[in-house]
Amino acid sequence: MASPALRADLGRIVGDEHVLDPVPRELLQDATESRGLTGRALAAVRPADAEEVAAVVRWAARTGTALVPRGGGTGFSGGAVPGAAPDDPDAVVLATDRLTRGATIRPEDWSATFPAGTVTADLQRRCLEAGLFFAPNPGSAESSLLGGNVATNAGGPRSFKHGPVRAWVSGVEAVLGDGERVRLGGAVRKNVETLDLLGLLCGSEGTLGVLTEVTLKLQPAPEVALPTIALYADREAGLAAIAAVLACGVVPTALEFLDGTTLAASAGAFPGGLPEGAGFAVLVEALGPAAVAPLEARELATALAPDALAVRAPTERAAVDALWRWRDGVSIAVTAARGGKLSEDLVVPASRLGDALAAVEEVGARHGVPVTSWGHAGDGNLHATVLVDRDDAAELARAEQAAHAMLEIAHRLGGALTGEHGIGLVKREAAAALDPTLRRAQRAVKDVLDPAGIMNPGRKL
């Protein structure tokens, strides 16, 4: 609960009706809710524009109050969950959902500027209407916000060929932790005028400032998107198919995999029904001009075919959309399988994917918990997951231990703790063991950009 003085201060900045106290439960959670993470906060504020954001940040710096920026609350690392750790200070949630005014699309420059509160899928649609394409496509696009995507440097299936959000950001406007407004970059496709401060903000998980506006470097909209999914009896056959795709000379936009448990959990929504005996799936996409994409799709299907139980390559728009809707819903289907899940986001060199999958299964067996993996095979990025009954405290504890043990796999195989979901709260213990020199450098950056230490303390760094 906020004190009357705090409420009055914030009300003067954003208007009393945009100070939420008590804070609605949905602003105290993110997608880690399925592992039981819920927080607490003094209040939430919903500023209308960058000016109000800056005033809130200045107020927080002056009063030493922690601020937790929030986008769509779809994060998988607890980054937007205030007060979830015992040592978290009392915080105010800074919701960015009202930052929606003033988008500009510049087709002639293949560029667009959107406020940070724009829903990801809305901006994708608006770009397409203007003949432009924003490739990053996290499965949460209907709920996540652009600011959250930049703050997590989100990926998604199409990041294999087209890179994560960072590769598409040419400029941001942000309010740094001292309340200063800055513009970094702009509607230019290259820019080495300064150190890569823009890059620092991408993936900073709300620890350096608040993103208020983002300028994107886009591409012409593709004419056709042709996914192909192949089903295999087992992991070995699926891994061989992934290797064949990587060797075939065509770079698919997406190169995804799903193991047998994930397939079983999402079977109900699988378009056309899952073939008998399917224990692994590989999904690829060819995207581009109508004269090129079908040729690429054919090459990819040839690479996938040898050991497949079935290969499906929809071409009708409705069937293509249905396949991607199923893929986007996999995370939710896996959560529903046992009521909860603890998902890691390991990334390893693509050639070590098989070793990582085997190691995840070994961890599950050792801790006596069911595990599953799916993700972005081309990026070596696996969402290694423990399925958990949240009402069973003993199982939840074993699941937490197993999830923690999975993190060790990434470094052992030459990878990293997280490829796209971020460190947030749930991986901070593992991140505390990273190279001390790197951690000192990160801390020095934080101290300069957020001298009062108010921006999302205890997360990421």
Ligand SMILES: Cc1cc2nc3c(=O)[nH]c(=O)nc-3n(C[C@H](O)[C@H](O)[C@H](O)COP(=O)(O)OP(=O)(O)OC[C@H]3O[C@@H](n4cnc5c(N)ncnc54)[C@H](O)[C@@H]3O)c2cc1C
């Ligand atoms: C079903 C589902 C599928 C998903 N699929 C993918 C996927 O394919 N790829 C992927 O990368 N992720 C995926 N995610 C995870 C999540 O959607 C992404 O991390 C997303 O980018 C988070 O955006 P958000 O707006 O919901 O941010 P939030 O969850 O609200 O916040 C995430 C972090 O960013 C900070 N933040 C938010 N907005 C701002 C801002 N304006 N300024 C500064 N900091 C800010 C927060 O403090 C927090 O640390 C998925 C999630 C779900 C639930």
